[in-house]
Amino acid sequence: MSSPNEQLLPVPRTMDDLLSPAWLNRALAGRFPGIDITRVTPGPVVSRVSTNARFHIESANGLPPGLSPNLCGKGYFSDAGWSARQAGVFEVSFYRHLAEASGVRTLRSVYADIDAETQHGVVITEDVVAQGATFLDATSEYTPELAAESLAELARLHSATWGDPAVAEAGWLESRLDSYMGQRGLKEIRGNFESEIGAGVPEEVRDAERLVAAYKALAEQTRGASPWSVIHGDAHVGNLYLDGDGRPSFLDWQLVQRGPWYIDVGYHLASALTVEDRRANEKDLVRHYLDRLTAGGVEAPSWDEAWLGIRRGIVHGFYLWGITLKVAPEVTSVLQHRLGTAAADHDAFAAVGA
Numbered sequence: 001m002s003s004p005n006e007q008l009l010p011v012p013r014t015m016d017d018l019l020s021p022a023w024l025n026r027a028l029a030g031r032f033p034g035i036d037i038t039r040v041t042p043g044p045v046v047s048r049v050s051t052n053a054r055f056h057i058e059s060a061n062g063l064p065p066g067l068s069p070n071l072c073g074k075g076y077f078s079d080a081g082w083s084a085r086q087a088g089v090f091e092v093s094f095y096r097h098l099a100e101a102s103g104v105r106t107l108r109s110v111y112a113d114i115d116a117e118t119q120h121g122v123v124i125t126e127d128v129v130a131q132g133a134t135f136l137d138a139t140s141e142y143t144p145e146l147a148a149e150s151l152a153e154l155a156r157l158h159s160a161t162w163g164d165p166a167v168a169e170a171g172w173l174e175s176r177l178d179s180y181m182g183q184r185g186l187k188e189i190r191g192n193f194e195s196e197i198g199a200g201v202p203e204e205v206r207d208a209e210r211l212v213a214a215y216k217a218l219a220e221q222t223r224g225a226s227p228w229s230v231i232h233g234d235a236h237v238g239n240l241y242l243d244g245d246g247r248p249s250f251l252d253w254q255l256v257q258r259g260p261w262y263i264d265v266g267y268h269l270a271s272a273l274t275v276e277d278r279r280a281n282e283k284d285l286v287r288h289y290l291d292r293l294t295a296g297g298v299e300a301p302s303w304d305e306a307w308l309g310i311r312r313g314i315v316h317g318f319y320l321w322g323i324t325l326k327v328a329p330e331v332t333s334v335l336q337h338r339l340g341t342a343a344a345d346h347d348a349f350a351a352v353g354a
Contacts, residue, residue, distance in 0.1 A: 009023075009026050009027060009113075010115070011075075011113050011114065011115035011118075011120055011121070011122050012075065012077075012122055013077070013118075013120065014077055015045070015051065015053055015073075015077050018053070018073045018075065018077075018122065018124075019040045019042060019053070019055055019073075020040070021037040021038060021039065021040055021057075024037050024040065024057065025037050027111045027113075027124070028067070028110060028111060031066075031067075031110060031111075032063075032064040032066070032067050032110075033064075034061070034064070035059055035063070035064060035067070036059050036060040036061055037057050037058065037059050038058055038059065038060045039057070039058040040055055040056070040057055040058075041055060041056040041057075041058075042054075042055050043055050043056060043127075047077075047078050047081070048081075048326065049076070049080065049081050049084050049087070049326070050074055050075065050076055050081055050084075050087075050088065051074065051075060051076065051077045051078055051081060052072060052073070052074050053072065053073050053074075054070070054071070054072045054127050054129065054130075055070075055071055055072070055073065055127075056069055056070055056071075057069050057071060067110065068126045068127065068130070068131075070126065070127035070130035070131075071110065071124055071125065071126060071127055072107075072124070072125050072126070072127045072128075072129075073122065073123070073124045074088075074091075074122065074123050074124075074125070075088065075120065075121070075122040075123075076088055076120060076121075082120075085118070085119060085120045085121070086119050087254045088114075088120065088121035088122070088123075088254065089114055089119055089121050089172060090172055090253065090254055090255070090256050090257070091121065091123065091252070091253040091254045091256065092112045092113065092114050092121030092122065092123050093114070093121075093170075093172040093173075093256075094253040094256045095107075095109040095112040095123050095125075095253070096109075096112045096113070097170070098161070098167070098230060098256075101160070102156065102157050102160040102161060102230070103156050103157075103160055104153050104154075104156050104157040104160075104250060105153050105156075105243070105247065105248070105249040105250065106249055106250050106251060106253075107125035107126065107128060107249075107251050108125060108126045109123055109124065109125050110124050110125065110126070111123065111124040112124070128241060128243060128244070128249075131243070131244045132243075132244030133241045133242060133243050133244055133249075134241060134242045135241045136237050136238060136240050136241060136242065137237065137238040137328075137331050138236070138237055138238060138271070138331045138334040138335045138338070139330060139331060139334060140237065142237050142240075142272050142273060143277070144273065144277050144280075144281040144285065146242075146248050146272075147268070147269065147272050147273055147277075147281070147285055148285060148288050149247060149248050150235075150240060150248040150250070150268065150272065151265065151268065151269075151285060151288060151289040151292065152288070152289075152292045153248065153249070153250060154232065154235065154250075154261075154264050154265060154268065154289065155289050155292035155293045155295075155296055156292070156296060157229070157230060157231075157232065157250075158229040158230070158231070158261045158264070158293060158296070158298070159229070159292075159293055159295075159296025159297060159298045160230075160296065161229045161230035162227060162228075162229045162296075162297075162298045163226070163227055163228065163229070164229075164230075167230060167258070168258075173230060173256070173257050173258045174257065174258065175222060175223050175224070175257050175258055175259050176257055177215075177218065177219040177222055177223070177257075177259070177263075177316070178216075178219040178220070178223065180215075180219075180319070180320065180323070181212070181215060181216060181219065184323040184325075185212055185323065186208050186209065186212055188322070188323045188324075188325055189208040189211055189212065189319075189322040189323060190208045191325075192322060192323075192324075192325075192332070192336060193206050193208060193322075196329070196333070197329050197332050197333045197336060198333070198336050198340075199333070199337075200333060200334075200336060200337025200340065200341070201336050201337065201340035201341075202340055202341055202343075202344040204344050205318075205340050205343045205344045205348075205349065206340070208322070210349055210354060211315075211318065211319055211322055211349075212319075213354045214315050214319070214348070214349045214352050214354035215315060215316070215319040217352040217353050217354050218312055218315050218316060218319075218352045221312075221352060222259055222260055222263065222312075225259070225260050227260070227261075228258045228259055228260060229258070229259075229260075229261055230256060230257070230258060231256070231257060231258070231259045231260070231261065231263050231264045232250055232253065232255065232256060232264050233253075233254075233255030233256055233257055233259070233263065233264070234252065234254070234255040234267075234320065235250070235264040235265075235267050235268040235271075236267065236268070236271040236272065236317065236321075236335060237268075237271055237272040238331065239251055239252040240272075260309060260312075261293070261309070262306070262309030262310055262312055262313040263312075263313050263316050264313065265286070265289055265309070265310060265313055266309065266310040266311065266312060266313020266314045266315075266316065266317070267313045267314065267316050267317030267320075267339075268313075268317075269282050269285060269286070269310065269313075269342075270313075270314045270317055270318075270338055270339050270342035270343075271317050271321075271335055271338055271339055273338070274338070275337070275338055275341045275342075278338070278342065279345070282310075286306060286307070286310060290303075290306060308351055310346070311346045311347070311348045311350075311351035312348070312351045312352055314339060314342045314343050314346060314348040314351075315343065315348050315349065315351070315352055317335075317339045318336075318339040318340060318342075318343050318348070321335045321336050321339055322336065
């Protein structure tokens with residue numbers, strides 16, 4: 001993605017730096033020679049850990065073909081976000097090296113770079129909201145038909161990178177499920193399960209110690225597991241948007257890594273659909289995913305292997321939302337109910353030997 005000239009350009013530390021016409025001209029010149037941005041109009045900003053800022057650009061000689069006037073920058077610009085900036089390295093690396101090659105439907109990046117000294121990563125993408133896109137969360141309606149489309153996108157990502165030697169040694173794609181256990185764990189899960197947030201988690205899986213033990217087992221089983229592919233790693237419905245044509249597309253690639261396909265698929269099925277829709281459609285949807293994997297040139301796992309994998313993937317999602325604190329309670333509550341119910345329905349803990 002970056003030209004040699006871009007590598008010499010400092011990665012912006014502040015939003016003011018990012019929205020400077022002088023900096024943007026240098027950042028975009030590698031892909032769009034001769035660009036002369038004269039005006040930047042800031043738009044809405046969403047700042048949690050990372051900061052997402054929409055903006056509009058104007059150019060003295062008109063914008064070159066392929067460059068939208070409506071863009072969105074993402075980085076770790078706030079004081080709170082700066083300490084977590086290394087999380088952005090994975091996402092920026094994905095946009096630099098894999099987004100286009102994999103073919104998965106996602107945001108179109110026009111700049112992505114990482115500061116070698118600070119490890120601050122910044123990505124600029126097209127502003128899909130200006131193109132009519134709708135961002136989703138767990139309270140959004142998401143149908144089995146849409147789930148079939150998003151599973152096809154996951155199959156596209158997985159089949160394009162299935163055991164690929166070109167990404168086998170990439171350090172930024174190293175499996176890191178076990179690293180999520182060091183950040184949070186029992187305290188957070190207990191707090192959620194004992195509050196209204198976890199009220200919808202079935203009693204048989206409302207066990208923080210067992211969930212932690214199950215996730216530890218899953219992390220051990222998946223490190224170095226084969227076959228592997230590049231996985232999204234956090235494939236819940238809130239990391240999807242519907243593009244202007246209503247097609248599901250993935251974003252937020254902070255957890256991208258090498259791993260078994262089922263980490264994405266089990267988690268996605270259990271989190272994207274209501275409990276009723278999942279129960280009624282999950283087997284057909286898994287078959288659909290396997291068909292798309294085969295169409296991508298991969299020898300798909302047998303049904304028994306696949307179904308065991310789906311049960312294991314549910315554990316991944318259930319744990320991630322068990323430890324989640326900084327998300328709207330109504331969203332966390334829905335996802336803990338869906339994932340916990342799926343874990344109970346499929347005896348997911350037993351699938352990893354916990």
